[in-house]
């Protein structure tokens with residue numbers, strides 16, 4: 044890379060967030076080689092620190108967590124830390140932001156870089172002050188003698204030199220007793236600007252000479268464009284590349300009008316698939332391969348009391364509040380894309396491929412978008428903008444419509460689990476089998492195939508990638524005989540992607556609902572039933588804490604319903620050890636069911652959450668709130684409907700989500716474990732939500748709902 | 764092409780108009796480069812585009828710009844500044860009431876209009892006022908708390 048950061052930072056329009064006062068980030072001629080400390084950190088001649096993060100803040104709070112980590116580990120002055128996120132020229136490729144890896148993976152590398160730099164500064168200061176390094180400490184941008192007395196600033200120690208250091212994976216990390224910022228609920232640096240209209244989202248980004256673009260998607264999946272009319276909108280231009288059809292115009296409204304009024308004819312592909320037959324369609328899909336996820340026995344279901352149940356989860360949309368948007372300026376010899384993608388480095392590689400550019404000539408700059416919870420339409424919108432920009436010879440901004448977003452964003456795939464369990468005469472759980480039907484990911488797929496690239500007939504890797512869907516399909520309990528099989532399917536109705544806690548919400552819905560079914564069959568209190576089989580003390584603790592906060596009365600479910608009551612109340616609990624390796628979460632809920640309508644009102648949610656060391660408990664809390672409320676929405680309301688190759692749930696009336704009146708009281712118990720490694724908080728608490736809700740509905744009504752969403756119509760029909 | 768004059772945040776601004784159906788949102792965002800009002804659905808379903816017209820919360824994605832002529836339009840920019848935020852903005856900051864913050868414009872503008880009518884709303888009143896303002900990140904509880912704080 045020949046351009047220096049100094050040159051780039053002068054022209055950069057991307058996201059540089061200063062923690063306190065905006066300040067010029069440090070110039071450097073270093074590359075972004077990920078084994079070098081200065082890929083992640085720079086210390087300016089005046090001592091100001093810049094963090095370069097490959098992973099980004101999606102409204103999640105990394106923008107404060109990273110400065111907290113660096114302030115502690117480097118001993119920097121937290122008021123003088125700036126952060127650059129996700130710019131492919133300035134930041135190292137740390138992989139995409141997703142899977143709740145921002146803190147446990149991305150931030151921990153930066154922490155190690157900070158520790159490496161601190162050790163170096165301590166060594167320099169030891170020489171300068173003629174004191175042993177262990178008599179010194181790094182604090183507020185200085186190295187000071189622990190015993191007191193004058194210190195020396197980072198700026199003076201480096202005297203303008205770069206941090207020319209290899210990242211030392213063994214550099215000693217500070218112990219929790221030494222933390223001054225980690226563990227504090229410091230406010231996020233970006234919210235003031237967001238709430239006063241001074242923050243630029245990618246939707247707000249404008250560049251000189253920019254045109255507005257809109258893409259006309261086919262009426263149904265795979266349709267072929269036969270003919271296109273002319274546009275009469277002033278200044279608008281139609282751009283067609285095979286089946287990729289768009290318009291550009293000088294104003295946004297004219298782009299919308301031109302797209303809306305354009306006459307087109309398409310040849311559609313006939314398809315019978317429909318959301319009404321989704322689960323029979325899944326069962327008819329060929330299984331490519333069966334995999335044993337866990338368990339080594341062949342559970343014996345010949346004896347004892349055997350229960351069998353099937354659980355189903357529908358197709359769902361990411362449903363980002365702001366539809367996807369991107370700005371691209373693609374020229375013959377290079378280009379720039381401004382995008383809210385969760386993977387700007389991945390975007391650079393893939394886009395350089397189909398645009399036929401040298402990767403080093405393409406720059407992708409991360410800008411905030413509306414929150415994303417996995418790979419939503421942002422990458423597609425960027426491909427739309429890139430193709431339109433190249434064809435138009437001008438920068439182009441593409442803003443998807445609401446219908447584009449709910450219709451064409453890659454979907455959370457649907458999912459079936461078949462469960463079998465056996466109880467012996469004493470009511471003890473002796474055997475368990477889970478069989479999950481999941482779409483198979485394509486090994487090594489570099490990114491999901493993009494709509495525009497396929498429509499334009501350009502080359503890209505084909506396949507499916509929807510995250511780690513199998514996780515938590517197995518029970519988190521000690522069971523004498525158990526096995527979990529995954530039947531990997533050859534297809535799924537809509538282009539899938541990773542949507543928050545991929546697969547795990549549906550898996551835990553099934554596994555933890557079925558655990559309740561077994562407890563009820565055994566006549567045992569559901570909390571006791573779980574605790575009796577708990578493998579981990581940290582798991583037992585979250586369950587106990589959630590139960591205590593709920594004032595859990597030990598008794599079997601369901602309660603004996605009062606046959607005259609109009610409203611039935613019940614409580615339920617569910618547990619997850621996320622991916623059987625990460626967070627421990629217990630979720631308890633209280634619901635009220637309206638007997639006449641089947642309407643479910645969630646009155647109270649208690650969540651006990653253990654994610655190890657918490658960098659910032661307030662941002663962890665916000666993530667847990669988000670996991671709970673978004674997953675309540677998915678559980679109660681959301682199902683992408685489709686027929687004839689087109690999505691029919693393309694607005695908020697046909698794809699309803701949680702609204703303010705639906706919001707329950709949340710009681711979140713965060714268990715801090717400063718000596719444990721930090722885990723992410725963006726996914727785990729989503730996993731047990733659906734099961735806790737279904738278990739509470741069962742407790743209230745005696746009805747077991749096994750298919751999401753748990754709509755009033757389904758419950759009413761079951762109660763009739 | 765004709766030009767209309769819109770009074771936005773206290774200033775008369777000329778806006779060229781070649782289609783009478785153009786919603787106010789596009790005049791504000793595209794012509795006047797304001798960042799407060801957001802595009803969320805264009806269907807009046809989500810509230811992201813909310814502005815005040817003569818003090819009332821209005822969906823700017825539905826109201827034709829031409830119909831806003833002669834009325835006072837206030838956007839999030841006009842409500843307060845980073846240095847001197849409106850009390851609802853200050854409460855949102857204090858409660859850290861947003862994740863991505865994309866819904867915040869609509870939440871704040873709707874709440875500010877509510878408080879102008881009803882300075883101390885009940886929680887039920889706040890919830891029902893915000894019933895048609897959607898949030899996808901799950902910041903609802905903080906948003907409710909922030910509005911309650913501003914209306915305390």
Ligand code: FES
Nearest residue numbers: 803804805810824
């Ligand atoms: S953008 Fe106006 S209500 Fe959604």
Ligand code: FES
Nearest residue numbers: 862866898899900
């Ligand atoms: S904070 Fe992201 S939509 Fe509300």
